[in-house]
Amino acid sequence: MSMLAVRDLAVARGGMRVAEGISFTLDPGKALILRGPNGIGKTTLLRTIAGLQPPAAGQIETTPDSLAYAAHADGLKSALSVAENLRFWASIFGAQGIDAALSALDLTGLADRPAGTLSAGQKRRLGLARLLVTGRLVWLLDEPTVSLDADAVALFGQVIRAHLRTGGAALIASHIDLGLPEAEMLDLTPHRAAPRGANAVPAGFNEAFG
Numbered sequence: 001m002s003m004l005a006v007r008d009l010a011v012a013r014g015g016m017r018v019a020e021g022i023s024f025t026l027d028p029g030k031a032l033i034l035r036g037p038n039g040i041g042k043t044t045l046l047r048t049i050a051g052l053q054p055p056a057a058g059q060i061e062t063t064p065d066s067l068a069y070a071a072h073a074d075g076l077k078s079a080l081s082v083a084e085n086l087r088f089w090a091s092i093f094g095a096q097g098i099d100a101a102l103s104a105l106d107l108t109g110l111a112d113r114p115a116g117t118l119s120a121g122q123k124r125r126l127g128l129a130r131l132l133v134t135g136r137l138v139w140l141l142d143e144p145t146v147s148l149d150a151d152a153v154a155l156f157g158q159v160i161r162a163h164l165r166t167g168g169a170a171l172i173a174s175h176i177d178l179g180l181p182e183a184e185m186l187d188l189t190p191h192r193a194a195p196r197g198a199n200a201v202p203a204g205f206n207e208a209f210g
C-alpha cells in the first residue's frame, strides 16, 4: 500500500494556480525527485502535501503523522547546542535518542557547539539530522543539499538510502544529482498551470496568429 497518494492535484501561491494535474504514489522504500525550472511549483507542491496550505484542487491521501517536512529555512534554535536542538526535537516527536542522528550527519564532534555558531553547511546537516529523530516515515525535502559540500551530499545520500531500506519514503525537490539512481523523477514542467482569468490568453489566440 502506498504511503502517499496524490491525485489530480493543483497547487497555488499568492492566489494564483502554479501547477496542476499532478498525480503520483509513493510506496515504502521509494524516493521521488521533483524536477523543473525555478518557479514551476516544487516548493508549493511540498508545502501543500505537508499541510501548510490547502490544495487548489485534487486529493492528497496519507497516514496521519507520517510526514516530516524539511523546508529551505533551517529553523534551528541558535542559542541551543547541536545536541540540545536535537533533544528538543526528539522530545516533541517522542524519539528515544539522538546519538544515531548525530553520527549519521557527522555532527558528533559538534554536539556541544551553539547552533548559531555553525557554518551554513553544518546548520543544514543539523536541520537534516532532525529528520532522523522525528521517526516519521515520509520525508518531504526541499533542496536538502543547499550549502552542503560534496562529502556531505554523499553522506546525505547514504542517510536517505538507509531511510528507504527501513521502509521509509522520500519526496525531494532537488536541482542536483543526489546519487540515488534508483529514485524516480517527476518533472513538473508539463504541469505548469494554464493561464486563467484576466491573464488568460483568449480562446482562438493560436488560430488568429498561427
Ligand SMILES: Nc1ncnc2c1ncn2[C@@H]1O[C@H](COP(=O)(O)OP(=O)(O)OP(=O)(O)O)[C@@H](O)[C@H]1O
Binding pocket: 013, 014, 015, 018, 036, 037, 038, 039, 040, 041, 042, 043, 044, 045, 173
Ligand atoms: N509567497 C508568495 N506569494 C506569491 N507568489 C509566490 C510566493 N512564493 C512563491 N510564489 C510564486 O509561486 C511560484 C512557484 O514557486 P515555488 O517556490 O513553488 O517554485 P519552485 O519550483 O520551488 O522554484 P525554485 O526552483 O526556484 O525553488 C513562483 O512563480 C513564485 O514566484
